Every structure is written in C-alpha cells, then in structure tokens.
Amino acid sequence: MNYAVEVRGLRVIRGGQTVLHDVSAQVPVGSVTGLLGPSGCGKTTLMRSIVGVQKVAAGEVRVLGMPAGSAALRDRIGYVTQAPSVYGDLSMRENLRYFASVLGAPRDDPERVVAAVGMEGKEDARVDRLSGGQRARVSLAAALLGTPQVLVLDEPTVGLDPVLRAELWGLFHRLAEAEDPVTLLISSHVMDEASRCTRLLLMREGRILASDTPEALLEQTGSADIEGAFLALVGAAS
Numbered sequence: 001m002n003y004a005v006e007v008r009g010l011r012v013i014r015g016g017q018t019v020l021h022d023v024s025a026q027v028p029v030g031s032v033t034g035l036l037g038p039s040g041c042g043k044t045t046l047m048r049s050i051v052g053v054q055k056v057a058a059g060e061v062r063v064l065g066m067p068a069g070s071a072a073l074r075d076r077i078g079y080v081t082q083a084p085s086v087y088g089d090l091s092m093r094e095n096l097r098y099f100a101s102v103l104g105a106p107r108d109d110p111e112r113v114v115a116a117v118g119m120e121g122k123e124d125a126r127v128d129r130l131s132g133g134q135r136a137r138v139s140l141a142a143a144l145l146g147t148p149q150v151l152v153l154d155e156p157t158v159g160l161d162p163v164l165r166a167e168l169w170g171l172f173h174r175l176a177e178a179e180d181p182v183t184l185l186i187s188s189h190v191m192d193e194a195s196r197c198t199r200l201l202l203m204r205e206g207r208i209l210a211s212d213t214p215e216a217l218l219e220q221t222g223s224a225d226i227e228g229a230f231l232a233l234v235g236a237a238s
C-alpha cells in the first residue's frame with residue numbers, strides 16, 4: 001500500500017505530560033481516514049505533528065515521503081484547525097485572495113474553492129457575520145487553495161447541521177476519488193462519523209487502539225457499530 005502519511009514511534013510531551021506514547025500509524029494515499037477518539041486523547045497533537053507544527057520528543061513523521069514540516073510540503077498539505085484560521089473582519093473573497101497570493105495559487109483558485117464548499121453568493125459578507133457552519137466552510141475553502149495532496153481536518157463537521165455534514169462528507173469523498181486523489185485525515189470524537197470513512201485510526205489516551213477499515217473493525221470485534229468496536233478494543237487492551 002502507498003502511504004501519504006507514515007508515523008513511527010512518535011512520542012510527544014506537552015505541559016510536562018507524555019500525551020502521545022510511541023504512536024505508529026499510516027494513512028493510505030487517497031483514503032478518507034477518520035481519526036477517532038474521546039476528547040483529550042491526542043488527536044489534535046497527532047495532527048499537529050503531521051503538519052509539522054508540534055515539537056516531538058521521539059519518533060519519525062513522514063508526509064509524501066518527506067519529513068513533516070519540510071518546506072517542500074508547505075503547499076502540498078492543507079490544515080484546518082478547530083479554531084477559525086481566517087480573518088473575521090475580511091470577506092471570504094478577501095481572505096481567499098490573500099491566502100492564494102501567499103501560496104502562489106492560480107488567480108482563479110478562490111472561485112474554484114468557493115464553489116467546492118458551496119458558498120457561492122456569500123463571498124462578500126464579512127466572515128465574522130457568517131454562521132458557524134459557514135465560517136467552517138470558509139476555513140475549509142482556504143485549505144483547498146493550491147490543490148493540496150493531503151488535507152488534515154480537525155473536527156471539521158462539529159456544530160454543523162446533518163444536511164451540511166452530509167454535504168461536506170460528500171465533498172471529502174469527491175476529493176479522495178478525483179483523478180489526482182487528495183488524502184484526507186479527519187478527526188472526530190463523534191463515533192457515528194466512522195461509517196463515512198474508508199479507514200479508521202482509533203485512539204485512546206495517547207495510543208492507537210486500532211487501524212483498519214470500518215468493516216474489518218466491526219468484523220474483528222463482532223460489534224454492530226464502531227462505538228461497540230471501540231469498547232471491545234479498550235476491553236481487550238486493558
């Protein structure tokens with residue numbers, strides 16, 4: 001299998017505590033990989049390590065074959081944090097033009113990404129006057145500029161209504177299935193989003209509990225849903 005992200009023996013210490021213990025994980029190219037686990041288990045820390053903004057104590061993180069944080073990865077990896085990463089006092093159009101110029105993305109790229117996230121007609125409203133879900137889509141649009149090969153999305157669907165959530169998952173799959181596939185790593189603490197992923201990384205207390213397809217995890221644990229599989233794996237590990 002071809003991997004877009006490879007993590008080996010990763011240890012991260014934050015605030016004097018070890019928050020990732022010897023984590024190893026792979027994200028296959030063109031997969032929609034869900035990073036699932038309870039609040040505080042280390043999902044954001046693992047994502048920060050993958051995008052190269054986290055100090056690591058030990059281990060190795062490679063993205064598209066290069067060490068995480070390499071300059072060559074800057075325009076190949078898009079990262080959407082939980083906190084809005086766009087300017088509230090600018091419009092969506094102004095934000096996208098600004099980020100496109102920083103990235104050296106094509107001039108018509110802002111238009112393309114506005115359409116990709118279904119925000120046509122709202123480009124000129126100030127971002128801080130948009131709803132939470134609309135603001136989430138502005139951040140996602142900014143991450144799509146320049147056509148990155150890897151997208152790392154930290155809880156992108158939190159607080160969104162079910163229709164919008166389904167639309168965004170549809171967009172994630174279209175990106176993954178495109179001719180030049182985008183690899184997506186998407187965190188969530190909502191286990192019922194697991195069924196929308198092609199692969200899962202289940203995390204608990206700074207460790208990877210399991211890494212497989214949703215179907216394989218259900219079969220392996222004999223569970224009816226991923227929440228049941230998670231509990232079975234926790235039981236087996238303790």
Ligand SMILES: Nc1ncnc2c1ncn2[C@@H]1O[C@H](COP(=O)(O)OP(=O)(O)OP(=O)(O)O)[C@@H](O)[C@H]1O
Binds near residue numbers: 015038042045189
């Ligand atoms: N800036 C920080 N300084 C010290 N410790 C931190 C810091 N940020 C996070 N931590 C700790 O690291 C651990 C992992 O946090 P992390 O944010 O990676 O979890 P998470 O799974 O993403 O949680 P959530 O789903 O709530 O966002 C937690 O125990 C948290 O308290």
